[in-house]
Structures are given as C-alpha cells and as structure tokens.
Amino acid sequence: MDLSLSGAALDYRDELRDWVAATLPVGWRDVPVGIGDDAAYVAMRRDWGTMLHEGGWLAPHWPAACGGRGLGVDAQLAFLDVLVAAGAPEPMNTNGMSIFAPALMAFGTDDQRARYLGPMLAHDDIWCQGFSEPGAGSDLGGLTTRAIPDGDGFVVSGQKVWTSYALFAQRCYLMVRVTGVPDGVTMVVLHMDRPGVTVRPLRNLTGSSEFCEVFLDDVTVDADDIVGEIGDGWRVATYALARERSTGLAQRALQLSRELELMNARLHAGGHDGAALVGAFVRSRAVDSTVRRVLATIAEGAEPGMLAPVAKVLWSEGHQAQLATLVEIAGPEVTAAGDGWADWLRALLFSRAETIYGGTSEIQRNLIAKSLGLPSDRG
Numbered sequence: 329m330d331l332s333l334s335g336a337a338l339d340y341r342d343e344l345r346d347w348v349a350a351t352l353p354v355g356w357r358d359v360p361v362g363i364g365d366d367a368a369y370v371a372m373r374r375d376w377g378t379m380l381h382e383g384g385w386l387a388p389h390w391p392a393a394c395g396g397r398g399l400g401v402d403a404q405l406a407f408l409d410v411l412v413a414a415g416a417p418e419p420m421n422t423n424g425m426s427i428f429a430p431a432l433m434a435f436g437t438d439d440q441r442a443r444y445l446g447p448m449l450a451h452d453d454i455w456c457q458g459f460s461e462p463g464a465g466s467d468l469g470g471l472t473t474r475a476i477p478d479g480d481g482f483v484v485s486g487q488k489v490w491t492s493y494a495l496f497a498q499r500c501y502l503m504v505r506v507t508g509v510p511d512g513v514t515m516v517v518l519h520m521d522r523p524g525v526t527v528r529p530l531r532n533l534t535g536s537s538e539f540c541e542v543f544l545d546d547v548t549v550d551a552d553d554i555v556g557e558i559g560d561g562w563r564v565a566t567y568a569l570a571r572e573r574s575t576g577l578a579q580r581a582l583q584l585s586r587e588l589e590l591m592n593a594r595l596h597a598g599g600h601d602g603a604a605l606v607g608a609f610v611r612s613r614a615v616d617s618t619v620r621r622v623l624a625t626i627a628e629g630a631e632p633g634m635l636a637p638v639a640k641v642l643w644s645e646g647h648q649a650q651l652a653t654l655v656e657i658a659g660p661e662v663t664a665a666g667d668g669w670a671d672w673l674r675a676l677l678f679s680r681a682e683t684i685y686g687g688t689s690e691i692q693r694n695l696i697a698k699s700l701g702l703p704s705d706r707g
C-alpha cells in the first residue's frame with residue numbers, strides 16, 4: 329500500500345493550495361459541520377462546491393469522461409488534505425459525490441452518468457439519500473416504500489425519514505421495493521420536484537433542521553432512472569454504504585486533528601490547560617491513518633471491507649470523545665455557550681448524531697465481530 333503522492337498529485341496539491349488560499353472567503357473557514365442557519369449553511373457549501381468545480385478542482389480522481397481529471401486516488405487525498413489544512417467546508421454534494429457517484433459509476437448506465445454526474449459536480453443538482461424509513465433504519469430490509477410498475481416507469485409511494493438536506497435537494501438516490509418481483513429492493517433516482525413529493529424538516533437538538541421527513545404519494549419514477557437491475561438494490565446500496573462509512577466521511581475524519589488544534593488554542597485563550605487533549609491527539613492519528621488506508625485500498629481496486637466500519641467507529645466515537653474532553657476541561661463555560669463557545673457547544677451536540685448516521689456504532693461493531701468470526705451482541 330503506497331500512500332505517497334505521485335508527481336501529478338503533488339502538482340495538483342500545490343496549485344490547489346494556492347487557489348484555496350486566494351479564493352476561500354475568511355468567514356467560511358472552520359465552520360462546524362451541520363450547524364447554524366440551514367439555508368445560509370447550505371448556500372455556503374453549495375457555492376463552495378460550485379467554485380471548486382469551476383476551478384476544475386473537484387473529483388480529481390474521477391475519469392475525465394465523468395468530469396474528473398483522471399488522476400489517481402492520491403489526488404483525492406491531496407484534495408482532502410488541502411481543504412482540511414485551510415479549514416474549508418465540505419462541498420455540499422460530498423454525499424452525492426462520495427457515496428452515490430461511485431455506485432453510479434459501477435452499476436449505472438452511460439446515459440445516467442452523462443445526465444447526473446455533471447450537474448452533481450457543478451452543484452446545480454444537490455443530492456440526498458433516501459434509505460431510512462420510520463420502520464427501517466438499521467434493518468433496511470424492512471423498507472416498505474413501494475414502486476408499482478406503470479407503463480414505462482413506476483409509481484412510488486411511502487415515507488422516508490432522517491433524509492439529510494432533502495429540503496434543498498433536487499435529486500435523491502432512493503431505495504424502493506418493486507411490487508410483483510421477489511425481493512424487489514431497487515435503487516432509483518427520484519426527482520424531488522415531481523408532484524407527490526412532500527418534504528417536512530425535522531428540528532434536531534442543535535436547533536437546525538439538517539434532516540427531514542420525505543412523503544411520497546404516487547410519484548412517478550422513470551424506467552431509465554433505475555440504478556442497476558430491478559431487485560439488485562442491496563448490491564448497489566452495500567457498495568454505496570461502504571463508501572458512506574469511509575471515503576464519505578474522510579474530510580470530517582481528517583478534520584479531527586485540525587479541530588483539536590483549534591480546541592487547544594481556544595482553551596489556552598480561556599486560561600485552561602489543554603494537556604488532557606493528548607489522548608484525543610493519539611486517537612486522531614489512528615483515524616487519520618485508517619482513512620488513508622481506505623483510500624489506498626480503493627485505489628488498488630479493492631473494496632474497503634471491514635476497514636469501513638472500523639473507520640466509522642474510530643472517527644465518530646473519537647470525535648465525541650474529544651468534544652467530551654473539551655467539556656471536562658472548560659466545563660460550564662462551554663455548556664453556557666457564552667464568550668465564543670456557542671459553536672463548540674453546537675458541535676458537541678451535533679456529534680451525538682455521528683454514531684447514528686451512516687449506520688450506528690452497534691451495527692458497525694457487529695459487522696466487525698462477524699468478520700472476525702465473533703458473535704454479535706445479539707448472539
């Protein structure tokens with residue numbers, strides 16, 4: 329496994345670094361994930377994505393035919409390192425670009441790639457993920473959103489929940505069950521502006537509405553919007569989920585050490601001793617090397633396998649632990665949210681979701697246990 333950057337990736341990194349230094353607005357640096365005014369936060373990430381696209385920086389590792397630069401995955405790593413070092417936000421379509429797009433490249437048609445990848449990179453289309461339902465979260469097999477064949481396409485009805493940024497999305501990669509087909513679980517592309525789609529935001533404990541309920545009442549889905557085959561949805565979703573739990577969270581995971589530096593500086597400014605953060609620094613290095621290993625594994629054409637749940641658990645629990653250490657050191661100052669601590673408090677609250685979304689820690693641990701031949705916590 330070679331994690332060093334090639335000459336082409338080094339050139340790309342140096343040029344991108346200069347471009348980011350000259351282009352990234354100061355007020356967009358080190359904005360915690362998922363907080364603040366929803367529309368303003370989404371607009372910032374969307375504009376950032378558009379700027380990166382127009383500069384030709386997005387998805388350097390994608391094939392040129394899909395809108396990338398055809399560089400290696402080492403250039404993707406360089407992209408992430410530059411953004412993290414600058415405290416830049418994630419482009420809005422990180423979800424679509426790192427979770428759904430690889431699945432579309434692997435299982436979709438040329439026509440689908442031509443129709444969807446360009447607008448995704450340009451941030452003309454924002455994508456959301458329609459997997460979870462009121463009765464199907466960890467156990468996605470319980471999904472009941474049904475797609476009834478109708479003429480050339482399908483009529484879809486059901487309900488999704490916890491759908492991040494659905495309020496701002498133009499497209500959704502949606503899991504449905506096609507009726508009349510044994511195990512008809514299928515991935516389709518949903519156009520969010522079709523009649524019958526209703527999005528209702530849900531307020532989370534930070535006060536923002538990152539996620540939503542999505543109601544589907546007789547919504548038409550075109551036959552050419554099936555990704556893969558009818559009934560092949562698990563294979564497509566498993567491929568996508570492995571990326572959600574690894575490369576999809578790569579920028580957030582690599583950001584742990586930058587956040588620790590900011591945390592340390594903030595503690596010192598408040599007259600506190602940040603020495604207790606040393607354990608978190610050690611954990612952040614473990615997260616960092618796991619994410620780099622995942623990228624290198626994918627670069628070699630292999631699936632991340634158990635590295636994906638390992639990365640998910642290390643990052644999400646590591647992040648929660650480092651924010652908990654901050655509270656242990658600075659205590660009531662943080663929880664009272666005074667004197668510049670408000671963003672830290674909201675980051676702490678939002679981090680509670682990180683061991684849930686993308687698959688809970690319990691589910692990840694059971695996957696890891698299974699791969700080691702150990703029993704799950706349910707026997």
Ligand SMILES: Cc1cc2nc3c(=O)[nH]c(=O)nc-3n(C[C@H](O)[C@H](O)[C@H](O)COP(=O)(O)OP(=O)(O)OC[C@H]3O[C@@H](n4cnc5c(N)ncnc54)[C@H](O)[C@@H]3O)c2cc1C
Binds near residue numbers: 492538685687689691
């Ligand atoms: C901020 C946030 C954003 C999200 N964004 C999206 C999104 O964009 N799209 C989307 O589709 N979903 C999204 N989700 C939903 C997320 O994927 C689910 O919440 C998650 O998969 C858990 O499902 P659940 O909430 O139904 O909980 P449940 O599956 O009901 O689980 C409840 C508890 O039981 C435990 N449990 C369940 N089954 C097992 C088992 N077999 N073994 C051991 N323990 C088990 C779980 O670990 C958990 O502690 C988001 C969630 C959050 C918090």
